[in-house]
Amino acid sequence: MVNTNKTSENGEKKGPFLQKDAPVERVSPSDALSLMHGWRFVPDELELKKRMLYALAVGFECLSMWVYKQIIPYVDKYGGEDFESTIFPKLLSAQAQSKYTLTEIHQEIERNIVVLVKRMYPKHSKIFFTEDATEEAINEFRNDASQKDKDCIRVLYCFLQLFLTEIEELDVRTVELIFFLGKVLDCRIYDYLISYFSTEKDLLLEILVNKMKNRQMNMPEQRHLQDADIEKLFGKLEKTTYTVKEEEDLAKKILLDLSKEMDVDPAVFFMIHALMFIKCKPDEIILEKIIDQMKNKNKAVRGQCTIILQAFSKYEGVTETLIKALEDADDDIKHQAKISLAVAIPQVVERQAELIDLYAKWIEEEECKYIEQLPHILIAAKNTNHPKHTDLYKAYCRIIQNTSAQMQVILLNKAVEIFSLYIKSEDLIMEEIKEMKIEDKKTGIEFPSPDLTENAEVHSYSADDAVSDLERLLMILAGQEGTVDETIKILPKISKLVTSSFPSRLLLSLYERDPKRNWRYWTCLLNTTESMKSILSDTNKEKILEHIKKLTKHWASAVRKAAHQTEILFA
Secondary structure, eight states: OOOOOOBOTTSOBOOOSSOOOSOOOOOOHHHHHGGGGGGGGSOTTSOHHHHHHHHHHHOOGGGHHHHHHTHHHHHHHHOHHHIIIIIHHHHHHHHHHOSSOOHHHHHHHHHHHHHHHHHHSTTTTHHHHOSSOOHHHHHHHHTOOOOOOHHHHHHHHHHHHHHHTTGGGOOHHHHHHHHHHHHHTBTHHHHHHHHHTTTOHHHHHHHHHHHHHHHHHTOOOOBOSOHHHHHHHHTTOOOOOOOHHHHHHHHHHHHHHHTTOOSHHHHHHHHHHHHHHHHHSOOHHHHHHHHHGGGOSOHHHHHHHHHHGGGGTTSTTHHHHHHHHTTOSSHHHHHHHHHHHHHHTTTOOTTHHHHHHHHHHHHHHSTTTSOTTHHHHHHHHHHTTOTTHHHHHHHHHHHHHHSOHHHHHHHHTTHHHHHHHHOOHHHHHHHHHHHHHHHHTTOOOOSSOHHHHHHGGGOOOOGGGHHHHHHHHHHHHHTSTTTHHHHHHHHHHHGGGSOTTHHHHHHHHHHTOOOTTOHHHHHHHHHHHHHTGGGSOHHHHHHHHHHHHHHTTOSSHHHHHHHHHHHHHHO
16 A cells, blocks of 8 residues: 655654555556456456456456456445455555556546446436536435445445555645545545645645535535544544634635746646635635736746636736736737637626627637637627627627537527527517518428528628528528537527427428438437427428328337327327
């Protein structure tokens, strides 16, 4: 096990966690490459338990990955307590004798942890993996009194011991994983970590700001380990307990010390953790120290600073700092400052109009570079009746028509919100009247219109014609491979912003498409059709029903099943 009798700066030795005596050495590339073939050394005729014990007894380095991949199947078959008593001691010994720690093994352990946490908290595991769990989700988790899977607890406890053997490496990722297991298993682990890393500023800060984040999220503390388990992990190490204020003051003190560092890695580390700190507890002094990093001579530090300042756009002085960055000597910093200001526009109040003017200029000059922020800025411009909102509207329509499929999907996600600002009930009435006149003239409308595909690139979009613009864009996106699925999903939400005949015309055209082997296309379309049943006329329902009946004989069982359900609904 790792020798955690780590000597502090003043020469004192820390109390033992777990023990590891073997030195860490490098391994030859040939040994590393043999990893993928390790399974060949394990006899197939043995049962799983004997195969695991055999692999650990043989001790080939290349068997390590195979062993870690069998942990979940082993627990499923024999239980967590059997794994802890039979396999884990040998696994721990093998880990101690290992020449090195494979990145792949770390990744496999992390995958196992994800599986076990999901089993342990089947209804609420998401709150452990997300950065912004909702208050409702956390309250539901707090009120959940269900028994936790003991097998999962014991195996996660074993993984915690494995990570503690590597703690001498002072690896931030290892500390993050130990902290995560503390959040999942037992909050008492935090205090021991604080005690152990009392002289390691960077790792101590990592623990303190994560504790602040948990408190800010109001995350319930877990206690699933026994006192004997904690004793086994940390031995006689004296636990240091701080009050909330003392922890926050200590974190701030460390941040202020780190802010004096000018080298790239320490400066970036400071800014990232200062961001975490301020999100939990706003602090003007710490923010000022972040802003000061824009004076750093190193380009990488200034670039990281412009990114981090996006999160503080509502604070005084941040917008001015980013505007000054537009004059930076380095073009990459200028570019990043433009992106940061674009992200900040919807959040700022002061100088928002000035920033919208700047963005309108950038999007006109370098359209392809700042597209992702366009929907949010267009909404902000329209809500404040900024003079440039019509120009931004035209740019939005033009770009969503011509950009890449990936970016089209991003822009389409805000289409309902954007067009809701431009389309009023009277606009829909006028469009309905126009359609009636066209019908009276017997000119007819083909769908999709030939004019749409042949002359789309020369079409001029206008905020005054938002209804027809929206219909045109939906037709274009529905006819493209990379955007048709998202167009189908958005139809129910957008049906109130188009003329009454448009949804049925679009649906019929979608049923006439050939999506090749993409059976998910049909299941998505059938789900959308069901949700739009109430707005379809009887005539159109009959036409669509004919297509649905054909799908009941589709080669994919999922499509046949969905088609039968939709057919019953429409019958």
